[in-house]
Amino acid sequence: MEEAFTRGEGRPRLLDLISNGRDWRSYAAAEEKKLELRLGLPGGEDWSAGQEKREHPIESALSLGHISKVPKSTNVNASSGTKRRFLVHVEPKTEAFQQQQQQQLQQEQLGFLQLQAKGKESLQQTSGSAEQQSLEGKGCGPHPPHASSTKNAAVAHTASQSRVAATPVVGWPPVRSFRMNLAGTAKASAESNNGSSAAAKKIENDKKSLFVKINMDGIPIGRKVDLKAFDSYDKLSLAVDELFRGLMAAQADPLAASTQKNSEEKHVLTGLMDGSGEYTLVYEDDEGDRMLVGDVPWDMFVSMAKRLRVLKSSDVSASSLRAVGRKRTSNS
Amino acid sequence: MTYFPEEVVEHIFDFLSSHRDRNIVSTVCKAWYRVERLSRRSVFVGNCYAVRPGRVMARFPGTKCLSVKGKPHFADFNLVPHDWGGFALPWIEAAARGCPGLEELRLKRMVVSDESLELLARSFPNFKALVLVSCEGFSTDGLAAIATHCRGLRELDLQENEVEDHGRQWLSCFPDSCTSLESLNFACLKGEVNAGALERLVARCVNLRSLKLNRAISVESLARILVRTPHLVELGTGSFTVEHRAEAYQRLIHAFRKCKSLKSLSGFWDVAPRCLQSIYSICPNLTVLNLSYAPAIQGADLVKLIRHCFKLQKLWVLDCIGDKGLAVVASTCKELQELRVFPSDIYGTGTAAVTEEGLVAISSGCSKLNSLLYFCHQMTNAALITVAKNCPHFTRFRLCILDPGKPDPDTNQPLDEGFGAIVRSCNDLRRLSLSGLLTDTVFLYIGEYAARLEMLSIAFAGDSDKGMVYVLNGCKNLRKLEIRDSPFGDAALLENVGKYETMRSLWMSSCDVTLGGCKALAAKMPRLNVEVINDRVESDEMEENPSDMHKVEKMYVYRTLAGARNDAPEFVDIL
Numbered sequence: 001m002e003e004a005f006t007r008g009e010g011r012p013r014l015l016d017l018i019s020n021g022r023d024w025r026s027y028a029a030a031e032e033k034k035l036e037l038r039l040g041l042p043g044g045e046d047w048s049a050g051q052e053k054r055e056h057p058i059e060s061a062l063s064l065g066h067i068s069k070v071p072k073s074t075n076v077n078a079s080s081g082t083k084r085r086f087l088v089h090v091e092p093k094t095e096a097f098q099q100q101q102q103q104q105l106q107q108e109q110l111g112f113l114q115l116q117a118k119g120k121e122s123l124q125q126t127s128g129s130a131e132q133q134s135l136e137g138k139g140c141g142p143h144p145p146h147a148s149s150t151k152n153a154a155v156a157h158t159a160s161q162s163r164v165a166a167t168p169v170v171g172w173p174p175v176r177s178f179r180m181n182l183a184g185t186a187k188a189s190a191e192s193n194n195g196s197s198a199a200a201k202k203i204e205n206d207k208k209s210l211f212v213k214i215n216m217d218g219i220p221i222g223r224k225v226d227l228k229a230f231d232s233y234d235k236l237s238l239a240v241d242e243l244f245r246g247l248m249a250a251q252a253d254p255l256a257a258s259t260q261k262n263s264e265e266k267h268v269l270t271g272l273m274d275g276s277g278e279y280t281l282v283y284e285d286d287e288g289d290r291m292l293v294g295d296v297p298w299d300m301f302v303s304m305a306k307r308l309r310v311l312k313s314s315d316v317s318a319s320s321l322r323a324v325g326r327k328r329t330s331n332s
Numbered sequence: 333m334t335y336f337p338e339e340v341v342e343h344i345f346d347f348l349s350s351h352r353d354r355n356i357v358s359t360v361c362k363a364w365y366r367v368e369r370l371s372r373r374s375v376f377v378g379n380c381y382a383v384r385p386g387r388v389m390a391r392f393p394g395t396k397c398l399s400v401k402g403k404p405h406f407a408d409f410n411l412v413p414h415d416w417g418g419f420a421l422p423w424i425e426a427a428a429r430g431c432p433g434l435e436e437l438r439l440k441r442m443v444v445s446d447e448s449l450e451l452l453a454r455s456f457p458n459f460k461a462l463v464l465v466s467c468e469g470f471s472t473d474g475l476a477a478i479a480t481h482c483r484g485l486r487e488l489d490l491q492e493n494e495v496e497d498h499g500r501q502w503l504s505c506f507p508d509s510c511t512s513l514e515s516l517n518f519a520c521l522k523g524e525v526n527a528g529a530l531e532r533l534v535a536r537c538v539n540l541r542s543l544k545l546n547r548a549i550s551v552e553s554l555a556r557i558l559v560r561t562p563h564l565v566e567l568g569t570g571s572f573t574v575e576h577r578a579e580a581y582q583r584l585i586h587a588f589r590k591c592k593s594l595k596s597l598s599g600f601w602d603v604a605p606r607c608l609q610s611i612y613s614i615c616p617n618l619t620v621l622n623l624s625y626a627p628a629i630q631g632a633d634l635v636k637l638i639r640h641c642f643k644l645q646k647l648w649v650l651d652c653i654g655d656k657g658l659a660v661v662a663s664t665c666k667e668l669q670e671l672r673v674f675p676s677d678i679y680g681t682g683t684a685a686v687t688e689e690g691l692v693a694i695s696s697g698c699s700k701l702n703s704l705l706y707f708c709h710q711m712t713n714a715a716l717i718t719v720a721k722n723c724p725h726f727t728r729f730r731l732c733i734l735d736p737g738k739p740d741p742d743t744n745q746p747l748d749e750g751f752g753a754i755v756r757s758c759n760d761l762r763r764l765s766l767s768g769l770l771t772d773t774v775f776l777y778i779g780e781y782a783a784r785l786e787m788l789s790i791a792f793a794g795d796s797d798k799g800m801v802y803v804l805n806g807c808k809n810l811r812k813l814e815i816r817d818s819p820f821g822d823a824a825l826l827e828n829v830g831k832y833e834t835m836r837s838l839w840m841s842s843c844d845v846t847l848g849g850c851k852a853l854a855a856k857m858p859r860l861n862v863e864v865i866n867d868r869v870e871s872d873e874m875e876e877n878p879s880d881m882h883k884v885e886k887m888y889v890y891r892t893l894a895g896a897r898n899d900a901p902e903f904v905d906i907l
Binding site for chain 1: 410627
C-alpha cells in the first residue's frame with residue numbers, strides 16, 4: 001500500500017492529503033465535527049449508512065475502493081456485529097505521516113481519536129496485510145488511547161471540541177485510585193496556601209474528575225462514579241439508576257440479561273432522593289457519617305461526598321437517622 | 333551417598349535463605365525432601381490459586397511465616413472486577429488447622445474479611461506479625477479483634493488497604509498489658525482513633541521502632557507521641573496541619589530534635605510548605621523520604637528540603653518537583669537507590685511537570701540508582717540511551733508516559749531504541765514497564781537482551797503477534813507478563829504454550845485474543861487455569877453464547893496444581 005500512497009494523480013484526494021501534513025491536519029480538524037464515529041463492519045449496512053452521512057465525497061471513494069477487501073481481513077463474526085470495530089491504521093511509516101501522527105496525538109481534541117469500541121480491530125499484520133488500510137482514514141494513530149468501556153465510548157462520542165482534557169481510559173495512568181483524587185487537590189491546595197481562596201475554589205471546581213465508590217444493597221459488585229461528570233442531583237440520580245438497573249435485572253433473572261433493552265423497567269430506581277422509591281441514595285462524608293443525598297447544594301455535596309450507597313429505603317430510617325440527626329438541625 | 337544424619341542436613345539447610353534454593357534441595361532425594369519440608373519455616377505462595385491451602389500446610393507443618401498473594405497486579409488499576417476472588421479465609425482456616433504455630437502472615441491483594449481476622453486472632457497463640465498490603469474486605473472491627481486477642485503482637489502493618497471504618501475504638505482494644513509492639517502502621521485508615529489510647533500505647537511499647545499514623549492524627553498528638561518515642565526509626569506523620577506560629581508547632585520542632593534515630597519519614601498529607609522547616613534537623617539522617625501524599629508542596633519548597641537530605645536512599649515525590657528539582661536531587665542525594673515520581677496533574681492540560689530532562693539529570697548524579705518509577709509527559713530515545721549508560725544497575729525500571737502511544741517528541745520515532753538501550757545495558761533488570769509509542773522492535777530487543785527479566789508490563793504497544801512471541805521465546809526467567817490494549821492475538825498466545833508453565837501468570841486485556849484461542853490453550857495445557865473475565869459493565873453487549881471468534885476482554889492464565897477454583901464468580905469462566 002505504500003506504493004498506493006505515493007503514486008501520483010488518479011488517487012482519491014484523501015490519499016494525497018496523507019502525504020501533506022498541513023492539509024491533513026486542517027482537513028481532519030474541519031471534519032472532526034462531522035465525523036461519525038460509529039463504524040460498522042464494512043460490507044454491512046452500517047458502513048454504507050455511515051458513509052452517506054458524510055458529505056465529503058472522498059470518504060465514499062475510499063470506502064468503495066476498499067470495502068471489498070476488508071471482510072477478508074477481519075476475523076470477526078460479521079453477522080453478529082454486536083461490537084463496533086475499527087480498522088486501526090497500519091500506517092506506512094513515512095516521515096511526514098509520522099509527523100501527522102505526532103500532530104494528531106498532540107491535539108487535545110482526543111474526541112476524534114477515541115474511535116473506540118471495546119478492543120480494537122485486529123492489527124494482525126500477517127504477511128501481505130498491506131490491504132488492511134484504515135477505512136476511517138483519519139485520526140487513528142497506531143496506538144490510540146482506548147476507553148475500554150462503552151460508557152467511556154459514549155462520553156467521547158459526544159465530545160465536542162470544547163472538551164480539552166483527555167478522556168480518561170480505564171486504568172490509565174496506572175496509579176492507585178487514592179492517587180487519582182489526590183492529584184486534583186494539588187492545585188487547589190497550592191492556591192489556598194497563597195491565600196487566594198476564591199481561586200482555590202475555582203480550581204477545586206475545575207478538577208477534572210472525582211471518582212467515588214458506589215455500592216448497592218444486595219449487589220456484591222460495586223462501581224465507581226465520577227461526580228464531576230454531573231452538575232446536578234437529577235443527573236446523578238439518573239446515572240445511578242442506569243448503572244444499577246442492568247445489574248439488578250441480571251441478578252433477578254440472569255437469562256434476561258441480554259434483553260436489557262426492553263422497556264420492562266420493573267427495576268427503575270426512581271425516588272432515590274426523596275424517600276419515595278424502593279431505594280434511597282446516601283453518601284458518606286469525610287468523617288464517615290452517612291447522610292441523605294440531596295440536602296446540601298450540589299457543589300457542597302461534591303466536595304463532601306467520599307462514597308455513595310444505594311440502600312433499601314426501609315434500611316435507611318433505621319441506621320442512618322442517628323448520623324443524619326447530628327448533622328441537620330431540622331427534620332426532613 | 334555418604335550418610336549424613338538428618339540433623340546435620342537440616343542445619344545445612346538453615347543457611348539457605350531463598351525459597352528457590354530450598355525448593356531445589358527438596359527435589360534431590362526423598363530424604364532431603366523430608367528434612368526440608370519439616371524444617372521449612374517460611375513459605376511464600378505467589379498465587380493463592382496455584383495450590384490448595386491445605387496442601388501447603390500438610391507439606392510444611394512447621395510453617396511460622398506465610399506469605400500469600402491474590403489478585404493480579406492490574407487489579408491496582410481497577411482492571412480486575414471487584415469480586416474476582418483472592419479470599420484469605422481458606423488460607424487462615426487451613427493454617428489454623430495445620431500450622432497452629434504460625435507467627436507471621438503477609439497478604440497482598442487479597443480479600444480479607446472481618447471473620448477471617450477474628451479467626452486469625454483466636455487461632456495462633458504465638459502470632460507476632462500481620463502485614464496486609466493492598467487488601468480489602470475488612471473493617472476496624474477486624475482490627476479490634478487482632479488488637480484484643482493477639483498477645484505478644486509485634487507488628488501490625490497496614491499498607492494501602494481499603495478499610496471500612498466502623499468507628500469502633502479498635503486501637504483502644506490493645507490491652508494495657510500489651511508492650512510488645514515494634515511496628516504499627518495504620519496510615520491507610522480513614523477514621524479517627526482515640527488519641528489518648530494511642531499515646532499510652534506507644535509509651536508502654538518501649539521497643540517501638542516504626543510508627544505510621546493516619547491522616548486523622550493531629551499535630552498536637554504527634555508532638556506528644558514523639559516525646560514518648562524518641563527511639564523511633566520510621567515515622568509516618570499524621571496530616572501535619574498546623575499553623576507555623578502555633579505553640580504546637582514549636583513543640584513539634586522540639587520533639588523532632590529529640591528523635592535522633594529517625595531515618596524514614598512519610599505522611600505529610602496536609603502540610604503547609606512553611607512547616608517543612610520543622611524536619612530540617614532530621615533530614616541529614618534520612619534514608620527514606622515519602623512526600624508523595626503532599627500535593628501542597630511545590631517545587632521550590634521541595635528543593636529547600638531536599639538540599640538537607642544527602643544520605644537519602646529512597647525518595648518518593650510528586651512531579652511538582654519539576655526537572656529543576658530533580659536536578660537538585662541529583663546533586664545532593666548521591667546515595668539514592670530508589671526514586672518514584674508520581675503524577676500530580678493527571679487529566680490536566682497543564683504544564684509538563686517532569687520530562688526526560690529530569691530523568692537524565694538524576695541518572696548523571698545518582699549512579700547507584702537501581703529502582704525507578706517515573707511518570708512523565710514525554711520521553712526521548714536520546715534521554716533513555718543516556719540513562720542506560722549512566723545507570724547500568726537498574727533492577728526495576730518502570731516508565732509511564734502519561735499519553736499512551738506517544739512517540740519521541742524530538743524525532744517522532746517510537747521509543748524502541750531507548751528501551752532497547754536500557755535492556756542492553758542493565759543486565760540485572762528484573763522488572764520493566766513500558767510506555768510510549770512502541771513497535772515490535774522493542775520486544776525483539778527485550779527477548780534478546782533481558783535475560784534476567786521476571787516481570788514485564790505492556791500497554792498500548794506493539795504492532796503484531798511477533799512482539800509477544802519475541803518475549804515468550806526470549807526471556808527465560810520471565811515469571812509475570814501483563815499486557816493491555818496491544819494487538820496480540822491467538823497466534824501469539826498459542827505459539828509457545830509450554831512457556832506458561834514456567835511462569836506464574838499471564839494477563840491480557842483489550843488485546844486480540846479470542847475465546848477460541850483461550851479454549852485452545854486450555855485444551856492443550858491442562859495444568860493451566862485459563863480464566864476469561866467478562867466485564868459486567870458491558871453486559872448489554874454480552875451474548876448468551878459468544879462464538880469462538882468473540883474477542884475476550886480480559887484473560888488471566890496461571891499455572892496451578894489445584895485445578896479450577898471453586899470460588900469464581902459467575903462472570904469468570906474457567907476453561
